[in-house]
Every structure is written in structure tokens, then in C-alpha cells.
Amino acid sequence: MIVFRNLTKSxxxxxxxxxxxxxxxxxxxxxxxxxxxxxxxxGKSTLLKIIAxxxxxxxxxxxxxxSVSFPVGFAGSFHPDMTGAQNTRFVARIYGADT
Structure with missing residues (x-):
């Protein structure tokens, strides 16, 4: 379970x-x-970095x-030049999942 309590980031x-x-x-x-x-x-990536x-x-x-697993736990895991879908397929391939 992950809980945010009065979470603010500026x-x-x-x-x-x-x-x-x-x-x-x-x-x-x-x-x-x-x-x-x-x-x-x-703030999507920022929230993931806060969780990690x-x-x-x-x-x-x-x-x-x-515990927080890769790729969330690794702050640099999302490649900024790839789209969200491309990043998702990349991580799925690392885990051996069908893309």
C-alpha cells in the first residue's frame, strides 16, 4: 500500500x-x-520520484x-526522448513480458 498524506511538491x-x-x-x-x-x-514523473x-x-x-521495484526505484529509468508507450514497452522487455 502507498499512502500520500497532505503531499505537496513545489x-x-x-x-x-x-x-x-x-x-x-x-x-x-x-x-x-x-x-x-x-x-x-x-508532475507525473515527480510523483514517481517522490514514491521512490x-x-x-x-x-x-x-x-x-x-518496496519500490525497478524502474520506479531508479530515478533515471524513464528515457526523456521516448514516449510513455515506448518507455513502457522498453521496461516490459526488461522483465520479459509480452509487448
Missing amino acids: YHVRGRRKTVASNINVIFPTGISVGLLGRNGA GATDPTSGEVISDG
Whole structure:
């Protein structure tokens, strides 16, 4: 299970504060698949990095009762020049899954 409690993440960009996650409260039960959808810069990768522990939230906390596996646990795992679908097929091939 992964729990976000009052999770907020902000960055300072060009002298301005950009908030990519604001006061998120959610529970992701063990064994459930969840997809993150959003535009470029919406904070999808940032949330994955926070779950993996590669980036700290500005405030709030992430609670997990399990371990984070590759590729989420490896902060550089998503190739920025590939689409989400291409990255997904790449990781599936690493695990030997049918793509």
C-alpha cells in the first residue's frame, strides 16, 4: 500500500514558485494498478520520484508498506526522448513480458 498524506511538491522556476502537487491525500492499495495521466510538466514523473524516495516532497509524507521495484526505484529509468508507450514497452522487455 502507498499512502500520500497532505503531499505537496513545489519548485522555484525563474524566480517563481511552481507547484506540481498540492495537498494530495490518496491511498493506493496493494495489488491495484494505477495510471498517471497529464500534460508535460504536470508532475507525473515527480510523483514517481517522490514514491521512490529520489525526491523529497515540499511538505506532507509518503507511507509505503512495501518496496519500490525497478524502474520506479531508479530515478533515471524513464528515457526523456521516448514516449510513455515506448518507455513502457522498453521496461516490459526488461522483465520479459509480452509487448
